[in-house]
Amino acid sequence: MSIxxxxxxxxxxAAGAALTTGLPVLAKAPMSNQQAPGFxxxxxxxxxxxxxxDGTVQRDMPKGFVRNATDAEVSxxxxxxxxxxxxxxxxxxxxxxxxxxxxxxxxxGNAAGGTVGNxxxxxxxxxxxxxxxxxxxxxxxxxxxxxxxxxxxxxxVYPNAEIVVSEVEWGHWMDDAKMNAAPEAARGGFxxxxxQFGPVADKVRKVQWEKEIVPGITAVKAAGHTPGHTAFLxxxxxxxxxxxxxITNHPGIFARRPEWQAIFDMDPxxxxxxxxxxxxRAAADKIRLSFYHAPFPATGFVVKDGAGYDFLxxxxxxxx
Amino acid sequence: MSIxxxxxxxxxxAAGAALTTGLPVLAKAPMSNQQAPGFxxxxxxxxxxxxxxDGTVQRDMPKGFVRNATDAEVSxxxxxxxxxxxxxxxxxxxxxxxxxxxxxxxxxGNAAGGTVGNxxxxxxxxxxxxxxxxxxxxxxxxxxxxxxxxxxxxxxVYPNAEIVVSEVEWGHWMDDAKMNAAPEAARGGFxxxxxQFGPVADKVRKVQWEKEIVPGITAVKAAGHTPGHTAFLxxxxxxxxxxxxxITNHPGIFARRPEWQAIFDMDPxxxxxxxxxxxxRAAADKIRLSFYHAPFPATGFVVKDGAGYDFLxxxxxxxx
Numbered sequence: 001m002s003i004x005x006x007x008x009x010x011x012x013x014a015a016g017a018a019l020t021t022g023l024p025v026l027a028k029a030p031m032s033n034q035q036a037p038g039f040x041x042x043x044x045x046x047x048x049x050x051x052x053x054d055g056t057v058q059r060d061m062p063k064g065f066v067r068n069a070t071d072a073e074v075s076x077x078x079x080x081x082x083x084x085x086x087x088x089x090x091x092x093x094x095x096x097x098x099x100x101x102x103x104x105x106x107x108x109g110n111a112a113g114g115t116v117g118n119x120x121x122x123x124x125x126x127x128x129x130x131x132x133x134x135x136x137x138x139x140x141x142x143x144x145x146x147x148x149x150x151x152x153x154x155x156x157v158y159p160n161a162e163i164v165v166s167e168v169e170w171g172h173w174m175d176d177a178k179m180n181a182a183p184e185a186a187r188g189g190f191x192x193x194x195x196q197f198g199p200v201a202d203k204v205r206k207v208q209w210e211k212e213i214v215p216g217i218t219a220v221k222a223a224g225h226t227p228g229h230t231a232f233l234x235x236x237x238x239x240x241x242x243x244x245x246x247i248t249n250h251p252g253i254f255a256r257r258p259e260w261q262a263i264f265d266m267d268p269x270x271x272x273x274x275x276x277x278x279x280x281r282a283a284a285d286k287i288r289l290s291f292y293h294a295p296f297p298a299t300g301f302v303v304k305d306g307a308g309y310d311f312l313x314x315x316x317x318x319x320x
Numbered sequence: 321m322s323i324x325x326x327x328x329x330x331x332x333x334a335a336g337a338a339l340t341t342g343l344p345v346l347a348k349a350p351m352s353n354q355q356a357p358g359f360x361x362x363x364x365x366x367x368x369x370x371x372x373x374d375g376t377v378q379r380d381m382p383k384g385f386v387r388n389a390t391d392a393e394v395s396x397x398x399x400x401x402x403x404x405x406x407x408x409x410x411x412x413x414x415x416x417x418x419x420x421x422x423x424x425x426x427x428x429g430n431a432a433g434g435t436v437g438n439x440x441x442x443x444x445x446x447x448x449x450x451x452x453x454x455x456x457x458x459x460x461x462x463x464x465x466x467x468x469x470x471x472x473x474x475x476x477v478y479p480n481a482e483i484v485v486s487e488v489e490w491g492h493w494m495d496d497a498k499m500n501a502a503p504e505a506a507r508g509g510f511x512x513x514x515x516q517f518g519p520v521a522d523k524v525r526k527v528q529w530e531k532e533i534v535p536g537i538t539a540v541k542a543a544g545h546t547p548g549h550t551a552f553l554x555x556x557x558x559x560x561x562x563x564x565x566x567i568t569n570h571p572g573i574f575a576r577r578p579e580w581q582a583i584f585d586m587d588p589x590x591x592x593x594x595x596x597x598x599x600x601r602a603a604a605d606k607i608r609l610s611f612y613h614a615p616f617p618a619t620g621f622v623v624k625d626g627a628g629y630d631f632l633x634x635x636x637x638x639x640x
Contacts, residue, residue, distance in 0.1 A: 029423045029452035031368045032361065035638045036446070039356050048351045056637050082621040082632035089635060103349045115639055126356070132349035296636040301402040312402035313633070315409060316616040317376050318355045319435055 037125035038118060040297035043320050044288070045236025047099050047216065050126050051290065051297035054092035054109030054148070055116030061088045067261040067268060081252045090250075092144055093298035094119045095243050095290050096126070097234055102134040102214050105158065106232055106243045107292065108148030119148050120157055133158040137213055138165045139245030139292070140226040141173045141193045142264075149196040156200070163197065164213050167206035169228025174201070222247055222278060224271030225264065231278060233287075241288035241299070247275045249293045251302070251311035255279055258308055279309045288314065357445035358438060360617035363640050364608070365556025367419050367536065370446050371610065371617035374412035374429030374468070375436030381408045387581040387588060401572045410570075412464055413618035414439045415563050415610050416446070417554055422454040422534050425478065426552055426563045427612065428468030439468050440477055453478040457533055458485045459565030459612070460546040461493045461513045462584075469516040476520070483517065484533050487526035489548025494521070542567055542598060544591030545584065551598060553607075561608035561619070567595045569613045571622070571631035575599055578628055599629045608634065 038053025065088065066074050075085035083089065095106040109119035120130055136158050139145055151157050172178060174197070179190035197204055207213050209221040209230065222231040225246045232243040248254035249262050258275045265271035282289050283304045290299045291311070300313040358373025385408065386394050395405030403409065415426040429439035440450055456478050459465055471477050492498060494517070499510035517524055527533050529541040529550065542551040545566045552563040568574035569582050578595045585591035602609050603624045610619045611631070620633040 026422055026454050028421065029418060029448055031418055031420065032370075032447045033368075033640060034447070035361050035640060036359050037356050038638050041352065041355050048353075050352075053636070053638055056635070056639075080623070082623060083635075091635070098349060098351055100351065101348065102346055115637075118638065127352045127354070128349055134346050295633070303400070303402060313615070315376070315403075315411070316373070317435075318358050318373055318438065319376075320353060320355060 038122040038296065039126035040299075040316065041126070041320060042299070042314070043239075044097075044234050044241050045239045047097055047234060047236040048320070049234065049241065050096045050098075050123075050128070051299055052094045052096060052109075052119050052122045052126065053296045054094055054119045054122075054144075055114075056089055056091050057114070057116055058087055058089045061086050062263065065263060067263060069257075069260055077253050077257065081250075090293055091295055091298065092116060093290065093292055093294065093296055094148075096123060096128060096133070097217065098128075099214065099216050099236070103128060103132050104135040104137055104214060104217060105133045105161070106137050107139050107145040107245070108136060108157065110144045111147035111150075112152060116144070117148060120151075130158050131160050133161045135214060136161040136163050137217070137219075137232060138163065138169070139222075139231065139243070140169055140229040141165075141189060142226065142246070143189075143192055145245070145292070146192065146196050163200065163204045164207055164219075165197075165204055166219060166228040166230040167208060168223065169226060169230065170197075170204065170206045172227040220278075222274050224267045224269075224274040226266050229274070239288075240285075241290065242278070242282060243290045243292075244278055244282075245292050247271070247278050248291060251291045251294050251309075255291075255302055255309040255311050256305075280304070283309060358442040358616065359446035360619075360636070361446070361640060362619070362634070363559075364417075364554050364561050365559045367417055367554060367556040368640070369554065369561065370416045370418075370443075370448070371619055372414045372416060372429075372439050372442045372446065373616045374414055374439045374442075374464075375434075376409055376411045377434070377436055378407055378409045381406050382583065385583055387583060389577075389580055397573050397577065401570075410613055411616055411618065412436060413610065413612055413614065413616055414468075416443060416448060416453070417537065418448075419534065419536050419556070423448060423452050424455040424457055424534060424537060425453045425481070426457050426610075427459050427465040427565070428456060428477065430464045431467035431470075432472060436464070437468060440471075450478050451480050453481045455534055456481045456483050457537070457539075457552060458483065458489070459542075459551065459563070460489055460549040461485075461509060462546065462566070463509075463512055465565070465612070466512065466516050483520065483524045484527055484539075485517075485524055486539060486548040486550040487528060488543065489546060489550065490517075490524070490526045492547040540598075542594050544587045544589075544594040546586050549594070559608075560605075561610065562598070562602060563610045563612075564598055564602075565612050567591070567598050568611060571611045571614050571629075575611075575622055575629040575631050576625075600624070603629060 040051045079085040094109050097104045110116040173193035207219050209219050212218050216236050218233045220231040220233050222229045234241050261268035279302050283302050302309040360371045399405040414429050417424045430436035493513035527539050529539050532538050538553045540551040540553050542549045554561050581588035599622050603622050622629040
């Protein structure tokens, strides 16, 4: 006999009161259909750092997703992590740092739409309004990092923010000769850079690697994924962390296999050298990392394991 | 020369406006000092499941924490995960299931105090008030699972809820002969059970293993950690998950090494058999698990890896 509500209740002493009236008291709380707000906060020294969930996309696994591995090997690497082998789910995580003196947003996420482009919304959930952002620092000019510079109305989303980019990244994408020499199909990136930054080009601060962009945050050369791809080292007190952008896609796949060349890396050999160098530095110095495409909240540590690195997500705690 | 605000601004075109007035425009958003609310939501079929953060505690690693491993081996297992080898941080995660018809809370967390006992607070953050809970189902009678049955005022925290426990767990802890036969130092558990459940003993529903406690949720034998330790299988549509309570402490340590006997397991050999049987079932049937002591939000999948099981946290998404 299957269990019905009546037989179940009839068999229990606790249902006594309910049976008296013939009806159990059920709160029937409505379904919420709401996830918790998409942010996660922690301290680095005296700085308050907040991971911001821009969103996720799921698409079919691209054929030839890794240049130097077979589709079957790629699929196996995903299923090993409990992920579907035929789907590619990408998470996008921006970061905001409050140094006490300035609020610095690291990357801006995707243009709003569908399941992405939620950086400004989740910043607000984290208590930070667009006008509070003093600096927007950009790791590189791919659309999932600069899409959120402007809103659907084309206005700057962070009206008070100085925009900070690597002079190398700027030099590549804003070079008309390079754009004109590129095949038609490869011009989108150049055009997007102009759309997002062109109208404020003279106000964008172009910075050098290995120099502080604000006190406590240093631009770090991380080239290969794009020509001017930049990480940001955040240091306060005796703690440090690094926002490493796209030195890997999902670190469970690509930190584990640093030689793999994902199709997103513009210069695969340089990307491999950067990946190894920064992961090695982070493992040796126990630097907390934030990977743009790790599962949310996308922050933790790496340890060397054989030829690769294991990503160990940081512990979630409610106390900062 | 170190970078001061003035030299930094002086070197940038973007600072032009600020230099005109002599002062940069800085929002100086205040530090928040607030973590995101401690809940995480996902669907199992038509059921809405929410992981609730009761809190964390950190203490010195107990000597002899694992009966059949040396302290050095235990310490190494923790540092392998990027955790301190000399500290034991324990996370506590309760779960609430809204079946559409009933709201079922699985375990109640610790008594409130310090960094734990936040289940009711985080339930409220998740939109569920104490009066909304129809059923409180208990995995076992350790204080970090039943401490939240009553508040500081000794009143039941969930006034409308029927309390559901395994008849075996009830039989053990409510047995006066067993309590009186126990050494003085081991009587606390018996006394706590009486304090929490004694006044409502006749209203507590004592259930059998492998039977539904409400439609869609089945009590599953998981004995060893305590005599009546119980898991709960949640099934809706073609999806299922299991709240496995304390079949492991941190699964990164103890699912990885199912033979390890943590001091918390009352019957170590039975606990090992249960751990292996349920992890094996979950790996084979791809059942999503919720471990009470995994890092928040404490839910994911296990895959067999050599003699142990790897815990793969589920992907965080903002869409349910």
